[in-house]
Amino acid sequence: MTTTQHPLRLRGFRLLFLGRTVSTLGDAVVPAALAIAVTRATGSSGALALVLGSAMVPRLLLLPLGGVVGDRVNPRLVALVTDLLRAVVQVAVGLELLTDQPRPAVLAAASAVGGIASAFAMPTATPLVAATVDGPLRMRANALLASASNAARLGGPALAGVLVLTIGPGWAFVLDGASFLVSAALLTRLRVRHTPGERRSLRTDLLHGWTAVRSRDWYWTSLIGHGVWNGAAAVLLTLGPLIASRQLGGDAVWIAMTQAAAVGVLAGSLLAGRYRPKRPVLVANLGLALYALPLAALAVAAPAPLTVTAYAVAMTGLGFLSPVWQTVVQQEFPPQVLARVTSYDWLLSLAAAPLGYALAPLAADAWGSTGPLLVTAALVAVACGGTAAVPGVRRIGHRTDAGDGRTPEVTKGAAPGSSPDREALDTPGRRNPTIRA
Template identity: 35%
Template structure:
């Protein structure tokens, strides 16, 4: 009980943590908690059904192929329709596909084509969700504290990923993969309900355009006109592909053969999540002036997990490697979001995000589908060493581009003068979402 002389002390959110930001952060935490456990569960569901490395790769590729095919359309849709409607619809499809996957696994031996079909539906939903979610998040913060907001968001997201991976690995070992998939379906349902309360009234109405192709062309001009943007996306097209193959296909196999199964592998993924939390916490205080130079230098350690699996190192060493990798890659993640926020006009955010996502995942289906044949042809260890080498090579190449090295942090955001094609600058306080 309080008196007039002792007013109640009410905790206040920081000025940058508005209602949309809080809802987006909480919902991302819920979905990451379920989805990271489901990644472990899906791989072991394939293995328990009698599949091999090639089958694990095919199921993983089935998710990423529709992601590649529909991302650009998803970005254009998200810049035309209310973004939260797109996000909720995508979450509903994810919920239904994961629930069906869980039922199949719990009921008996699922067929490979069934698992591929259901993961493809999840990938389709992700293709529409990701550009809408990124555009919504980037428009939910403003001012000089944007980088801090992105760091806090990623702390919440990666903390949930860490818990989800550890819990998922333990649940797969104790209960089997089907129950983990069921939890993921429930997480999508909860997150979709939360995202339905997002407010888009602050986002200016889009002027009628020339159709979907016109929107895609306009997004392409924004994307291709910035060398730092497309160079980093090309870099991650290769890096994400080989690391995706290493962790989604080879990782569970190494865990099964040398590390003790799903539990230790889930622990390693959880420690990676712990590293990302530490990296995001670091970025709350550290504001490198050259955003992408600092971020890109921190991509080199992304080669370490593939190298560690190639040896393979003991679980304790693998966990240490995963922690360092998570910390450094999160430095890149926050720097990248900050660069997009300050350089890309609000009405183009989802389309640019779609080209970003498209380039970053374009080679994933091929890499995952070829992971099994590569293992049969070259051996697992040489294939993993090749993954590590490619990460180093493409990262070094990206640093050769002046705009990547020289893009600097500033307190202004690029906007687009509607009467001109040339970019103009406006203060973040007056133009941020």
């Protein structure tokens, strides 16, 4: 084996990198296009909440099952099948939006199918990186993936604006469907190592994954903060488009906010590739607390430039957290449980989002948008910043002994990347001394 200085020299990671970047570019045009399309057709934030929530609810319900499947089955195969399914769903949504009167019920049903596919796709992300890149290179690989994906998102809102203002928002979804097809084609050429753990009952596998989560105080307490963050994001995404349109200057302001958010996330991921804090989880969680800024700005209808800037700063925190969090998780959990751990990560992180989608329009109708947005700002600041009180959050750091940086290879009888020490971390009842949001 030869020492590899850059993860892009690994063929498997290159294919994964290209597929993720292309599919993210397609996804990046969707949020702004969907928000504008639904609010144009219905004039109701409730209809937008219905469509967004229809994807979220089945995703949350099936995430633990998706984690078990991801650990039992080669994650490449799971990712390939779900990419193909999501391609079909996005094209169907695009065709519906191209009609004169898109039906919210049809959009909600398609979103639900897409949510089911996502429940099985999302847990494969961390295992695929861990299977294609070893040890110290993972931080750089995760930062590269995040930076490339965020660069793609940077162009997404602008492209969405062009599509919405010229030929219509439906074409944004057709483009997203095509991007999933490209990703699936690249996955057919990817070969990753997969050594499944001992086959047990579904209930036992679910409990085993949950034991790995709850035995690490830094993990489950951070996920609570990440969950509140996602609930706050749901409130902002539900109320933000109408506030921007009616009080801050029109649809162009919302597009500018999504564009600024993409810039912030990109800046955060680039920072993560260069700045290695001694307490990465602590720093990343404090960065998430910055999401209180745009919530407060929208609550008081601050001038558009200030609101756009606040959103960019807040999303810088998210951009920094994502690669840092994934690297620490890949470092601290053995590969046989990574998909289940990732599924619980997503489940706990996203659990508050449907609540935000459902309650935001109701609260705004009852009391106006100012009160709910200010309360949400306070909650996210306390929940994310409060993790600083957890000993494990303050203690955990990047390890320098997580691998030798060499090209991964399969060792007969052993799981890729495993070692006696890493296996011991997953022993039920053991406590490691050390979110997507």
